[in-house]
Amino acid sequence: MSGTQLASPMPPVLSPAPHPDAPPALQVRGLDKSFKKRQVLNALDWSVPSGRVVGLLGRNGAGKTTLLRCLLGLSPIDGGHIDLFGEPMLEPGGERMHRIGFVPQTFDLFPWMKVRAYLDFTAAFYARWNPELVERLLTNWELDVKQKIGELSQGQRQKLAIVRAIAPDPDLLVLDEPVASLDPQARRAFMGELLALMRAPGKTVIFSTHITADLERADADISLLREGRIQFTRPLAELRARMKRVVLTRTEGWTQAPTVAGALKSQVQGEQAVLLVEDPVVESLHSLAANEHAHLQIETPTLEDLFVELA
Numbered sequence: 001m002s003g004t005q006l007a008s009p010m011p012p013v014l015s016p017a018p019h020p021d022a023p024p025a026l027q028v029r030g031l032d033k034s035f036k037k038r039q040v041l042n043a044l045d046w047s048v049p050s051g052r053v054v055g056l057l058g059r060n061g062a063g064k065t066t067l068l069r070c071l072l073g074l075s076p077i078d079g080g081h082i083d084l085f086g087e088p089m090l091e092p093g094g095e096r097m098h099r100i101g102f103v104p105q106t107f108d109l110f111p112w113m114k115v116r117a118y119l120d121f122t123a124a125f126y127a128r129w130n131p132e133l134v135e136r137l138l139t140n141w142e143l144d145v146k147q148k149i150g151e152l153s154q155g156q157r158q159k160l161a162i163v164r165a166i167a168p169d170p171d172l173l174v175l176d177e178p179v180a181s182l183d184p185q186a187r188r189a190f191m192g193e194l195l196a197l198m199r200a201p202g203k204t205v206i207f208s209t210h211i212t213a214d215l216e217r218a219d220a221d222i223s224l225l226r227e228g229r230i231q232f233t234r235p236l237a238e239l240r241a242r243m244k245r246v247v248l249t250r251t252e253g254w255t256q257a258p259t260v261a262g263a264l265k266s267q268v269q270g271e272q273a274v275l276l277v278e279d280p281v282v283e284s285l286h287s288l289a290a291n292e293h294a295h296l297q298i299e300t301p302t303l304e305d306l307f308v309e310l311a
């Protein structure tokens, strides 16, 4: 593990401030969801203010896809309340769904259709549709409109799914692992473009991922899904500023990690006690190190390190 921060490959774009009276884009209270006896979401609460970009982070199987599908009415819920734009989400369809774009994890619909025909067909269902944007993205992302969807690679399909989701100019864009099939270079260019498009007043983006570099690029708020609940939602910069990795090293080693205020996790690795500490009090750590005859290092963990520790 390294204490160096990952350099941000592109300058973060600041979110425009939401209108003070705007309801949250999403408000979830007490959401329960089980598959047979397996409870995936457990009294989950989550609020996403309008105008934010939020990365939903969680391990494989944590329930990210399930949560996103429940939010959009694509999977029935067992209990709880979901409000979208300040009104209850009851079922998919209707006026409000015109304001929501969704990019599923896999896109395998209409394999026989050509890209152009598919987009024309889809446009007919929407009140708003931005043909100039569609043309620009098709060119930039090198999608051949004459190709059949079934003949596209996974990455190309994902791009098409995103074009289709953004073209109606949605106020809320929900993406389930949007760039999982793209190579790192394409991911970087793509996230930059996507976020530039959606960084507009009142536009909200929620995307699930376990690729932490994508969250760094997006300078997103991070929501961590674990044990069926959203454990926290915090701006990435705040997480970075507050969470420190504290390493205490001494030759005789440790039987157990010392007690440190704000420690969220601790472990002993040979001569080292390694702790993840929220808002560490630096003077107290120096005193502790002196008393224990230990060498003290305080590091800023990378987001990936944080994810490994917390998720």
Ligand SMILES: Nc1ncnc2c1ncn2[C@@H]1O[C@H](COP(=O)(O)OP(=O)(O)OP(=O)(O)O)[C@@H](O)[C@H]1O
Binding pocket: 035, 040, 058, 059, 060, 061, 062, 063, 064, 065, 066, 067, 210
């Ligand atoms: N249709 C289903 N029937 C039964 N179990 C399901 C179904 N869909 C999901 N699950 C279970 O719910 C849990 C959460 O799955 P989900 O796909 O939501 O996780 P995830 O966080 O999106 O995972 P990943 O990062 O691997 O995509 C898993 O244990 C999965 O097996």
